[in-house]
Amino acid sequence: MSIKLPSPWNIVLPLGGAVSVLIAWQFLLPLAGVPSYIVPTPSEIGGVMTKEYALLWRNFWPTLHESVLGFLFGNGIAVILAIVFVHNRYLQAAYFPVILFLNTIPILALAPVIILMFGLGMAPKVVIAAVICFFPTLVNMIRGLESITPNEHELFRILSASKAETLWRLRLPRAAPFLFSSLRIASATAVIGAVVGEWIGSDRGLGAMIIQATFNYQSGRLYAAIVLCSLLSISIFALVVACEKWVIRYHD
Numbered sequence: 001m002s003i004k005l006p007s008p009w010n011i012v013l014p015l016g017g018a019v020s021v022l023i024a025w026q027f028l029l030p031l032a033g034v035p036s037y038i039v040p041t042p043s044e045i046g047g048v049m050t051k052e053y054a055l056l057w058r059n060f061w062p063t064l065h066e067s068v069l070g071f072l073f074g075n076g077i078a079v080i081l082a083i084v085f086v087h088n089r090y091l092q093a094a095y096f097p098v099i100l101f102l103n104t105i106p107i108l109a110l111a112p113v114i115i116l117m118f119g120l121g122m123a124p125k126v127v128i129a130a131v132i133c134f135f136p137t138l139v140n141m142i143r144g145l146e147s148i149t150p151n152e153h154e155l156f157r158i159l160s161a162s163k164a165e166t167l168w169r170l171r172l173p174r175a176a177p178f179l180f181s182s183l184r185i186a187s188a189t190a191v192i193g194a195v196v197g198e199w200i201g202s203d204r205g206l207g208a209m210i211i212q213a214t215f216n217y218q219s220g221r222l223y224a225a226i227v228l229c230s231l232l233s234i235s236i237f238a239l240v241v242a243c244e245k246w247v248i249r250y251h252d
Contacts (some may be wrong), residue, residue, distance in 0.1 A: 040220050045227060048220035055209075060228055062205040066122060066194035067232060070129020075137045075186055077130070079179065082141035086171070087163065092142075103135040107196055115201040124201065129193030133186040140182040144175025180244040187236035191229055206232075 026041045036044055049056060085092035111128050118124035148170055156166045198207025206225045213222035 037217065037219050040223055044220055045223045048224045049227070052221060052224070056224055056228060059204055059206050059209045059225070060232070062122065062125075062202075063191070063194050063198065063207065063229070064232060066125040066197065066205070067129055067190045067236065069122075069126045070193055071133055071186055071190035071236065073126065074130030074133030074190070075183060078134045078137035078182075079141055082138050082145060082175075083167065085142055086145040099135065099138065107132050107193065111196050111200050115197070120201045125194050125197030125205070128197040129190045132189045132193035132196075136185055136189075137179070137182040140178040141175055144178030145171045147174045147178070176244075176247060180240065180247075183240045183244075184237060187240050188233045190236065191233045195229060 022042050025039075026043060029039055030036075030041065040048075085096065107128065110131065111124075114127050114131070115124045118127060152170060153166075156170055161169070194205070195207035195210070198205035199211055202208045206229050209225045210222060210229075213219070213225060
């Protein structure tokens, strides 16, 4: 049996947990003898972010664009393809195994191929981010669209509803929770895809900055770039949650 916490505690406890981790990081790691060139303290990372604000911001924008575009394209194509598969079993039987096979290829192995195909601009990073978002959304969306009961489907058939009406009024509302579950995951994987693309073939972006800082032993800049990647993922996640609440409220 789960215990539902009062509303203020839903904010206080996560903040308290985060603050306790930061305090332990700030004071306990130096006491344990961990050198700052391996794990800098939060205050040192904050100092780097303040001092190198312009450089970090200049590299943040390409990663933001690549992540958001990859998120939109990957999930958008997955939703459209899921609708096609649900309405055409022959296409699903023919092409879903192919998509499943492509999904077994590690993104680190697939990324160089995409770089070779699309060059060194923004396009390959968007494609990599889209690819890494695509498959979970496709699978969950198919499950959601197929989650209607036989009685519900029979009722719509008796009411002479067209396929489009059944899709909009029955299948898509049923699939919404499945879709938003995937979008929450994609909020992080889209950023991962963009960063991986920048690792392999780019001289700008947070991914490129992480590689350069690693090889130059600039631990403060490395951790600052990682923090910005995390904040970007959290921001996309928050937008997905806000959209989910709006959609549920509108549907209700």
